[in-house]
Amino acid sequence: MGEISTKVLVLGGGPGGYVAAIRAGQCHLDTVLVEGTRVGGTCLNVGCIPSKALIHAAEAYDHARRQEKTLPFGLKVQKPSIDFAKTIAWKDGIVARLNTGVAGLLKRNHVNILRGHGVMLDGKTCRVETDTGPETIRAEHVILATGSVPTPLPSLPFGSNVISSTEALSLAKVPETLAVVGAGYIGLELGTAFAKLGAKVTVVEATDRILPLYDAELTRPVARHLATLGVEVLTKAKAVGKSKKGDALVVEVGGGKREIYAQTILVAVGRKPLTEGWGLEQIDLTMSGPFIAIDERCATSMRNVWAIGDVTGEPMLAHRAMAQGEMVADIIAGERRVFDKVAIPAVCFTDPEIVSVGLTPAAARAAGHQIQTGVFPFQASGRAMTLAAEDGFVRVTARADNHLILGIQAVGAGVSELSAAFGLALEMGARLEDIGGTIHAHPTLGEAFQEASFKTLGEALHI
């Protein structure tokens, strides 16, 4: 049995973990990264990246299908075909390249990657079962980055045709019928993709509308488009299990029961922190509900044990984990830093896309702010017209007294790429006049941000 001593041990090679390790390597800290499977974590292997690949392919296919009849661009194609195995192989190719890329980055920064399941024995020691036998790592600093796993439903345990997002991204073929339990962003992103690929999709949501974490105004264009795609959405509906024959999902809705025929049932009711199976019980950290409790430096209750990413709480987003990872590595290297992000953008890659940065109008009011808010619709954007993508808007919320921007939301085609401008504006403490006074290139979708700021001031030029 081998023994390794190191300055930094990172447990988990997802976006939080590998970024922490790379940054630690850049800071010349002796670093070991322990990962049971492939580096890249949920995000790269079974999350953000493969889902966006599938979404992109589905959108392309849908576009080709609609070209002849409903799209205005003057292109005629015969009925397109899809070879789904090839689509999945293409996606797997991208994931493999990114895996290799991340492994290469780690090596270049002199991070020692130890492949195998790691279990913490105490706050400084980790035992890793590698292919060549167990290794024990002793580290001065431990960064816990174990991530999260899909939350199962007791009434619909994962197995056979009941799948999580992980399996949904590697299906052998497009199911003819797909029931999606949970209308959060994961369920809707994948449900939309499969609907575009030809599946008959039904979405079952327990609350009264889709994407319950976003406000109704923001989610309305998405709901509209789901209907266009033929996706049936059942709200205030509870999935209670499979039918006796196993060929349908049983749902309690409107006081009665309904069977929804489904070859495949995707359970996407959320994710939970991965806190089991890696020795958390041995180190007895203070918890915050199901999550590991951390302070503004990502320090846990034990000295020199740090935790980052999904295992530490909401929002469970790769870019939050990456930012935390980078910061913790800096702190270990001696920098004085705290996690003080004003804005962590949230993006739904639905159709159309949704972005939310900072406070929504309702959240701002609830926080006691006197606010002004303004909406600029993409219908009035020249760029959106030329893209034939006019559904959606940008909405800005600011303090009424000094016009400090508190939050920006948008829904529309391609708005995910506006999220950076929104985030930067909040981080710089922008006021409405600052965004109004910044020249935005014409014709771009970003003009809608400027116009929404003007609108909030009561000075919109283009509506």
Next chain:
Amino acid sequence: MSYDLIVIGTGPGGYVCAIRAAQLGLKTAVVEKRATHGGTCLNVGCIPSKALLHASELFEESGKSFAKMGIGVSTPKLDLAAMQAFKDTGVDGNVKGVEFLLKKNKIDAFRGTGRIFEPGKVEVKGEDGKTQTLETKNIVIATGSDVAKLRGITIDEKRVVSSTGALALDKVPGQLLVVGAGIIGLELGSVWRRLGAKVTVVEFLDRIVPGIDTDVAKNFQRLLQRQGIAFKLSSKVTGVDASGDKLKATIEPAAGGAAETIEADIVLVAVGRVPYTEGLGLKEAGVAMDDRGHVAVDAHLQTNVKGIYAIGDVIAGPMLAHKAEDEGVAAAETIAGKSGHVNYDVIPNVVYTYPEVASVGKTEEELKQAGVAYNVGKFPFTANGRAKVNMTTDGFVKILADAKTDRVLGVHILGPDAGNMIAEAAVAMEFGASSEDIARTCHAHPTLTEAVKEAALAVEKRAIHM
């Protein structure tokens, strides 16, 4: 009838100026000689070209990248008339929008050619030849620009076309010769190449897109060449013979030398635009011009004649719709007694080719020339996850930051969706942000904008994903 303000020309500068003035309580009128409002930009510029660029990009995409994703499509058949109709719908929606906005803001619109009769008086000559004279306290000249002509080449808008004609071709030319490797030439050249034309671009200078960062321009040219556009740099077109079925263009080295002839079905002259001042009565009104034919204005956009202002393409500076709009707002605010201001250091610039080119602030050449010490942070889209799944990995983000203060001095993006991403850079530069400010801002994953953050990290040689 007497007005507080009359704006001559309702392009993006003019109509925005009028709307802002009306918002501020000025009694405002506009004069427009075109049948529709919106100027070059909306009628024969930015908007129709972007519609064709988008549609032609889809045409090319379905032929190329789909197979990789397991999607089988037949080679799409082009219905050019339908594509042009889509473009026209986009233009129509936009110009009607402007008309609605003018009405909504209670701005009087006069149809006809405007002329400054004397300070305080604007004469409008209608199509029927009848004239009327309007009185006003202030005048804003927003007459825009016209296509620059080349000696020896007559534009007939049928076979020898300007951008206006190139937007309205009724069939795809077999061979298209583009004179001028600026933004307009490359955008429209891209449209027709995607739809099947063989495109050659002739440029007088030894580089394409003058004014754009050279490093970006070089890489951009390489990508365009890979797509099949041929370039003849350091060359000039001295004449076009339109007597035969095919056009015959004579091309000479810029430095002089042996001429050659290139055949083409269509020749697009895109050598730039010149300020439009004809028949405006500027001389009579005593308005001074600069030596390049622009209306000369001071820092408040006022000409040497009190009460006469000018904005947009007709004055000096980049000929961009958003620059004109910002000047329109500033002029209206100045006239209304507020302090309007335009920051000429932060005007973004976008080329809507594939990949797009977008930039804001200084280029490397400008910084070198000014003797400013700077650091460079660069990040390629090949290392960006979102670009990978979209199969759009060409290009990079480059951030130039002051070596001493780390203040961002310029951002240059060659890549997919660069036009939308440049907004972040413009906001950052308006705040005098450092590259560290961008680097420490949480950028959503997986988006293309992460490349901007990584380029900012790369300024301090600490990019994560490279």
